[in-house]
Amino acid sequence: MTTASTTQKHSRTTSEDIGQPIPVNGGVRDWIALGLLMFPVLLVAVDNTALTFALPAIARSLDPSGVQLLWIVDSYALVLAGLLVAMGSLGDRIGRRRLLLIGTTGFAAVSAATAFAPSAEWLIAGRAALGLFGAMLMPSTLSLIRNIFPNPGRRRLAVAVWAAGFSGGAALGPIFGGWLVEEFWWGAILLVAMPIMLPLLAFGPSFIPESRDPRPGRVDPPSILLSLLTMVPVVYGIKELATEGTGVQPLAIIAFGAAMGFLFVRRQQRLESPLLDMSLFRNRVFSTAITANVLALFSFNGFILFLAQHLQLLEGMSPSASGTAMIPALTATVTAGLLVVPLVRKVRPGFVVAGGLSLSAAGYSVVAFGDHSAGPALLLGALLLLALGVGAAETISNDLILGAVPPEKSGAAAAISETGYEVGSLLGTAVLGSILTASYQRHLMLPDAVTHASPADSADRARETLAGAMELAGTLPAPLSESLAAAARAAFDSGVHVTAAIALVLMAGAAALAAVVLRKVPKAK
Structure with a gap:
């Protein structure tokens, strides 16, 4: 069963069957193939968030502006999201395994070149190129999983592992990235792509069957x-x-x-x-589930962006220590995604999605109204709530996305779902990150004594980013250093309160929308 039509015939996962028992028998070869496919899934997911924890080190090494610092993160997700649907269509034509191996080779090669970037511009360009090859990986993995596991029960387990790998990888990124930055240097985060991709390149052609659409439409x-x-x-x-x-x-x-x-x-x-079937969005269940997916990732990645800076620059934690502090969130994301599968046999799926988004809103309410100066426990507790909400909402919303469309549209629905992952990640860092940067710059009041005692370029960097301010504080005598650090903390925290309040409103609105629109979706049987 290697054709796209056969894959589509067997690939529909609905809210009626996600709670059924999962058969454990099956060919060992199939599970080896799934294991190989998890390497690119984990790498792409980790890469989305790992570099966030390296931003302070990158800021010290390459001296980027505030806007450049955001583009270092966003250029990857931007290109990735923009090309996902196109690359999914290309895989249908030239072969999904072939496209996966091309993307794997390119991703590893560009990662190696970008790891030694001598400037912010070089790093931004390299990240954009990684987005191009990353876009070849994600649609191919999910399409191949459907082809490898035609049995609905076994496929359901495989897709659950795929989703857990993506969510867990996103949470693992800061831990992994923090350790690499501390033990080596920020470029090690990119360089590690080469050994991670080697198993797929070595064994993928032998264990992963090729598949393509026998009657694809014309590329536009x-x-x-x-x-x-x-x-x-x-x-x-x-x-x-x-x-x-x-x-x-x-x-x-x-x-x-x-x-x-x-x-x-x-x-x-x-x-x-x-390229994108717009008629799918006329289905209210489909479009609402997509919105839930986007906003769940929006909240999670936006939170990670400022939490990484807070833990390292304001709490003085090392990259590895700050990453380790997020292990409970990693566990919560994966656990919540698995636990909600049997839950939808007792609770309507729409209410589970709404509950997950409500947990995200609760996490942001802790940040918006809490006192950040009392230590990292408050923010880490808020992250735990966010992680539980993201894990729950993503798992069920993905099921609703596939179940809301006809079987022949399931491939297009999957591509849109994957694009939603990246758009949510992109908007989380772009929108909330930009608002945070703008608020910091507008609220920072450099003490006159600091301005007079500092070189002009150092003072300008302090006004642009928190990393610049803390770097300058480290060069000043104690009274001035403490004064600058206090001013930078106050400005940064004011931005965090603003962004958290905005995210709180968005999450609460999304939860209400999911509860209303998805309330009639039946429970799984």
Whole structure:
């Protein structure tokens, strides 16, 4: 069963069957193939968050501006999200295993080159190239899993492992990244991609069967271009709006991206074989589940962005110690994702999704109204709530996404779901990160004594980023150092309160939307 039509016939996972017992028998070869497919899943997921914990070290090494620091994180997710649907379509045509191996080779090679980046511009370009090859990996893995496991029960277990690997990898990233930064240097996070990918390259051709669509539609390059011209300007405009304030230029950039998005949608509606089937979004269950997926990742990645800086720069924790402090969140994400599967036999899936989003809202309420100066326990407790909410909401929302569409549309639904993962990650760092940076810059009041005692370029870096302020504080005598550190902490915390309040409103609204729209989805039997 290697054709796309056969895969689609057997690939539908619905809310009616996710609570059924899982058969444990099956060929050892299939599970070896699944194990090999988990290497790129874990790597892409880890890469999404690992570099966040290296940002202070990157800031000291490459001296990027505040906007460049955000682009170092966002360029990867931006290109990845923009090309996921296109690469999924390409895999249908040239073979999903072939595309997976091409992406694996390119990802490892570019990672090695980017690990030794001599400048912020080089690192941003390298991260964008990693996004290109990363986009070849994710659609291929899920499509191949469906082909390897045609039996619904065994496939359900395999897809659950895939989802747990993605969620767990996202939480593992800071732990792994923190240890590598402390023991080696920030580039080690990128360099480690080479040994991780070797098992897949060595054994993948032998254990992973090839599959492709025998009757794929025609590739439409203008649609690919329009999708990129939509995402890049919108995200860049949001960054500029947050850091520079309201102005003609950022608004014009956002308007351009929105116009390209309109043209993209119109083109998809006219094409016989669209890059993205827009009719799927007319299904309220499908579109609401996608929204839940995006916002769950939005909240999680936005939180990780400022938590990494808080633990290292304000609490004085080492990268490995701050990563280790997040182990409970890693465990909670995976555990929650597995526990909600039998839960939907007793509770309607829509209420489980709403409950997960409510936990995320509760986590952000702790941050928005809590006292951050009392130590890291408050923020780590909030992260635990977020992790539980993300694990629960993602697992069931993905099931609803696949169950809400006809079997022949399940491949397109999966591609959109994976794009939602990346869009949520991207927006979490871009939107919340930009707002946090802007709030810090606007609220930082450098003491006059610090300004007079510091070189002009050092003072400017202190005004741009928290890392710059703490680096300057380390060079000043005790009274001035303490004064600058206090001012930087106050400015950073004010930004955290603002971003947490915004995320709280979004999460609460999403939870209410899920409870209302998804309330009639039946329990699993």
